[in-house]
Amino acid sequence: MTSDRRTFLGAGLGVAAAATSQSWDFTAGAAEMPSREGNRAEASTDFGRLIHREPRAVAQPISSAEVASLLRLARAERLKVAARGQGHSIYGRSLSENGIVIDMGRLNSIRDLRPDRVVVDAGATWKSVLDATLPQGLTPPVLTNYLGLSVGGTIAVGGIGGSSSRYGMQTDNVLELDVVTGDGHELTCSVGSNPNAFDAVRAGLGQCGIITRATLRLVRAPERVRRFQLFYPGLSELIADQRRALAEERFDQLQGAILPDGAGGWRYQLEGAVFYNGNRLPDDSALLKALSDTRSAAVITDLTYGEDAAAFAKFEALLRSKGQWTTPKPWLLAFLPGSNAEQLAREILDELTPADIGPFGRITCYPMMTNACRTPLVRLPAESVVFPFNVIRVPPSDDRAAIERMVAQNRALYDRLRRAGAMHYPVSAFPMSQDDWKDHFGSSWARFAEIKRRLDPADLLTPGYAIF
Numbered sequence: 495m496t497s498d499r500r501t502f503l504g505a506g507l508g509v510a511a512a513a514t515s516q517s518w519d520f521t522a523g524a525a526e527m528p529s530r531e532g533n534r535a536e537a538s539t540d541f542g543r544l545i546h547r548e549p550r551a552v553a554q555p556i557s558s559a560e561v562a563s564l565l566r567l568a569r570a571e572r573l574k575v576a577a578r579g580q581g582h583s584i585y586g587r588s589l590s591e592n593g594i595v596i597d598m599g600r601l602n603s604i605r606d607l608r609p610d611r612v613v614v615d616a617g618a619t620w621k622s623v624l625d626a627t628l629p630q631g632l633t634p635p636v637l638t639n640y641l642g643l644s645v646g647g648t649i650a651v652g653g654i655g656g657s658s659s660r661y662g663m664q665t666d667n668v669l670e671l672d673v674v675t676g677d678g679h680e681l682t683c684s685v686g687s688n689p690n691a692f693d694a695v696r697a698g699l700g701q702c703g704i705i706t707r708a709t710l711r712l713v714r715a716p717e718r719v720r721r722f723q724l725f726y727p728g729l730s731e732l733i734a735d736q737r738r739a740l741a742e743e744r745f746d747q748l749q750g751a752i753l754p755d756g757a758g759g760w761r762y763q764l765e766g767a768v769f770y771n772g773n774r775l776p777d778d779s780a781l782l783k784a785l786s787d788t789r790s791a792a793v794i795t796d797l798t799y800g801e802d803a804a805a806f807a808k809f810e811a812l813l814r815s816k817g818q819w820t821t822p823k824p825w826l827l828a829f830l831p832g833s834n835a836e837q838l839a840r841e842i843l844d845e846l847t848p849a850d851i852g853p854f855g856r857i858t859c860y861p862m863m864t865n866a867c868r869t870p871l872v873r874l875p876a877e878s879v880v881f882p883f884n885v886i887r888v889p890p891s892d893d894r895a896a897i898e899r900m901v902a903q904n905r906a907l908y909d910r911l912r913r914a915g916a917m918h919y920p921v922s923a924f925p926m927s928q929d930d931w932k933d934h935f936g937s938s939w940a941r942f943a944e945i946k947r948r949l950d951p952a953d954l955l956t957p958g959y960a961i962f
């Protein structure tokens with residue numbers, strides 16, 4: 495038995511794969527480490543519950559060397575491979591039909607923690623990263639709104655959060671990555687070492703390598719967060735105040751949403767957060783001065799930084815209590831050019847009804863500065879301000895015909911947005927052809943394709959995107 499095969503079998507593929515194995519003797523070795531076989535049913539779908547692809551096997555490696563062995567064996571057997579972080583992609587991007595899913599869940603250690611950086615395994619969640627850094631008064635500069643995502647999973651797509659205007663994407667705050675390439679080589683990359691790989695792996699949709707470890711930049715965490723939810727009668731008023739707040743840098747975080755109002759219409763909400771330390775409370779009246787919101791409806795909350803960062807968990811708990819966390823999630827995520835954001839947002843709102851979003855769904859819509867976003871494969875409209883515009887649909891039921899209509903509607907909206915200069919945040923639910931991907935990556939396509947050919951010559955990695 496070759497050492498590659500031994501490691502593969504030792505990685506727990508035995509029982510998981512035995513049911514469908516044709517040419518491999520997967521059962522050998524299974525008894526050695528039965529707990530390291532992954533769950534094939536779970537790895538056949540994702541948070542979106544829209545696509546179903548059953549893998550031949552699920553491996554749960556505990557080291558980068560095991561990931562490398564898996565990839566070498568997959569290459570010999572011509573099997574496609576997808577890493578799975580927390581499985582929160584929504585259109586089958588972490589699936590591998592009749593191939594291998596590498597469940598990163600056991601590669602989740604938080605390693606070296608220093609005042610300006612932390613080294614973590616890629617399967618760690620952002621929650622576990624923050625849990626480790628916050629007691630030292632430190633935080634990654636950009637956290638996703640939901641902390642239950644894996645570090646590798648968001649670095650593979652970009653990772654946007656409330657602080658992205660100031661700090662860019664999570665991929666802009668990665669100092670170094672350990673990666674296993676499609677041909678099973680382990681390499682370390684950063685701006686100064688293997689920069690091509692670094693650029694192709696950050697926001698590279700898992701096409702050129704599996705990230706096994708990341709060195710993340712840290713900054714001092716504020717102690718407290720004062721959060722303002724302001725409500726508006728219409729889109730124009732919301733966007734005017736968002737633009738003003740952004741230009742005047744009133745808040746440390748600026749977001750916003752359009753929400754079903756429960757009566758067939760929409761509510762418009764600005765959300766600003768100010769960080770502070772000790773008991774030096776921010777000056778509310780200066781922060782809210784001359785904004786045109788319905789002031790009597792404003793909600794102001796004051797939380798520790800850790801509580802604020804974890805606030806999405808309340809939304810998760812709500813959806814779980816209503817049985818809607820696990821319904822299909824046909825989301826559409828895009829960046830609108832700042833110059834025509836209001837017009838585009840209005841056109842889309844004219845087409846959508848609150849029923850298309852669901853009572854607990856929302857459309858996030860807010861301006862952000864792009865100057866801190868430098869990751870080559872993060873595609874944004876070439877303007878200084880863009881609007882993340884995310885149609886977060888939470889359909890109340892699993893009515894398949896209705897869900898398919900939503901996916902088709904996403905595709906039509908995407909075509910329209912693209913013609914108007916918007917860019918896709920590639921975590922949406924709608925089909926994309928190879929030409930769509932070429933168009934998406936634009937001037938970055940040729941370099942991306944060239945690095946893909948070098949790092950994953952047999953095109954094994956992350957088939958769920960169907961890019962190459």
Ligand SMILES: Cc1cc2nc3c(=O)[nH]c(=O)nc-3n(C[C@H](O)[C@H](O)[C@H](O)COP(=O)(O)OP(=O)(O)OC[C@H]3O[C@@H](n4cnc5c(N)ncnc54)[C@H](O)[C@@H]3O)c2cc1C
Binds near residue numbers: 583587637647655
């Ligand atoms: C409730 C919810 C909230 C969200 N909030 C935000 C947000 O605030 N900001 C934001 O930017 N995004 C957000 N997203 C989108 C999310 O960032 C992406 O879907 C992300 O890819 C999911 O991470 P994951 O760990 O679940 O990855 P998975 O779904 O497991 O994987 C995503 C993709 O990355 C690949 N991948 C996973 N791990 C690795 C690795 N180690 N190396 C290489 N490739 C890998 C997978 O093969 C797959 O193609 C949210 C999604 C959900 C469902």
